[in-house]
Amino acid sequence: MKAVVFEEHGGIDVLQYKDISEPTAGPNDVVIKVRAAACNYNDIWARRGMPGMRVIMPHISGSDVAGEVTEVGSEVVNVQVGDEVIVHPSISCRTCEACARGEDMFCRQFRIYGFQTGPLDGGHAEYAMVPAFNVVPKPKNLTFEEAASLPLVLLTAWRMLVTRARIRAGDFVLIWGASGGLGTLAIQICRLHHAHPIAVAKSDEKLAKAKDLGAEYLINRTTQNVFEEVRNITGRAGVDVVFEHVGEATWETSVQALKWGGTVVICGATSGFDGKTDFRFLWNKQLNFRGSHMGNKAELLEALRFVESGDIKPVVSEVMSLQEVGKAQTRMEQGESIGKIVLVP
Numbered sequence: 001m002k003a004v005v006f007e008e009h010g011g012i013d014v015l016q017y018k019d020i021s022e023p024t025a026g027p028n029d030v031v032i033k034v035r036a037a038a039c040n041y042n043d044i045w046a047r048r049g050m051p052g053m054r055v056i057m058p059h060i061s062g063s064d065v066a067g068e069v070t071e072v073g074s075e076v077v078n079v080q081v082g083d084e085v086i087v088h089p090s091i092s093c094r095t096c097e098a099c100a101r102g103e104d105m106f107c108r109q110f111r112i113y114g115f116q117t118g119p120l121d122g123g124h125a126e127y128a129m130v131p132a133f134n135v136v137p138k139p140k141n142l143t144f145e146e147a148a149s150l151p152l153v154l155l156t157a158w159r160m161l162v163t164r165a166r167i168r169a170g171d172f173v174l175i176w177g178a179s180g181g182l183g184t185l186a187i188q189i190c191r192l193h194h195a196h197p198i199a200v201a202k203s204d205e206k207l208a209k210a211k212d213l214g215a216e217y218l219i220n221r222t223t224q225n226v227f228e229e230v231r232n233i234t235g236r237a238g239v240d241v242v243f244e245h246v247g248e249a250t251w252e253t254s255v256q257a258l259k260w261g262g263t264v265v266i267c268g269a270t271s272g273f274d275g276k277t278d279f280r281f282l283w284n285k286q287l288n289f290r291g292s293h294m295g296n297k298a299e300l301l302e303a304l305r306f307v308e309s310g311d312i313k314p315v316v317s318e319v320m321s322l323q324e325v326g327k328a329q330t331r332m333e334q335g336e337s338i339g340k341i342v343l344v345p
Helices: 041-048 144-148 151-164 181-192 204-213 226-233 251-257 279-284 297-308 322-333
Strands: 002-005 016-019 029-038 064-072 084-087 127-131 135-137 172-175 196-201 217-220 239-244 258-266 288-291 316-321 340-344
Touching: 002 322, 016 322, 029 084, 029 144, 041 322, 064 127, 064 144, 084 144, 135 297, 144 316, 144 340, 151 181, 151 239, 151 258, 151 288, 151 297, 172 181, 172 226, 181 196, 181 204, 181 239, 196 204, 196 226, 204 217, 217 226, 226 251, 239 251, 251 258, 251 279, 316 322, 322 340
Parallel strands: 172 196, 172 239, 196 217, 239 258, 258 288, 316 340
Antiparallel strands: 002 016, 029 064, 029 127, 029 340, 064 084, 084 135
């Protein structure tokens, strides 16, 4: 089969589109014929290399997969050949105390599929193998391309806002990167819970998309002062929740923008990991800092119900061939994409 493989860290030139052996299902696994696989920023982190994290080589990226089951393991009873599925990208042991509590993210063996798994174990290929536990039915109202765009960002955004930040009706929520994969879903999750999404993006074009998705307030970070705009929108009170995933470049403003008792929830740091914090804000305003990492299968299934009802819609900006993965990653690094880029083998 064809797959995109890299054997060392570096620029997009390390990505090889090449022939490798097709995977074979173990007793508790399934093999999927990949009909579509989305791009995520963790593809870039894996390719570049991250301090303190080992990427298993040779490596196939791709945490988001939609396709058809072509083989099931001897112990698999809940999935059949021919099923149309998507991949739940959180891999855990499913036997430890944390997993038994449904807290897969605290499992000592927790990994993100296509990012920390391997070797040759990701969705940017013609076929992919995953544990049977990690497939769920593809929403019938979505194309394969739409379905592939959702799992990782939907699961991440849902856990951030619903489980960790516990958004409520009437909350003001500041959403950085509002036109990206995470941001477009965060806006919709806020509207679903009758909160007030404040979208931040770097261009009017991107803000127009955020408005179409339901953002009530728009801030162009290249021409406006985000903190001052938040004060104007909230009557100087600040926001209840900040949806943070940019990191170093936005962190100080995120903390300043919070109301007394407000919450910043963070799942990543695409701009860098060293954020400056004035601790006086933390104790005087009694702020809440919440980390969030992926989510469990129950959270994904809960969120998918709103996809099936049409209340949450996927946002796919471009569909490219699998060979164009380098081009897709470049567009993501330069912040040019809106929503998700999807690859088709």
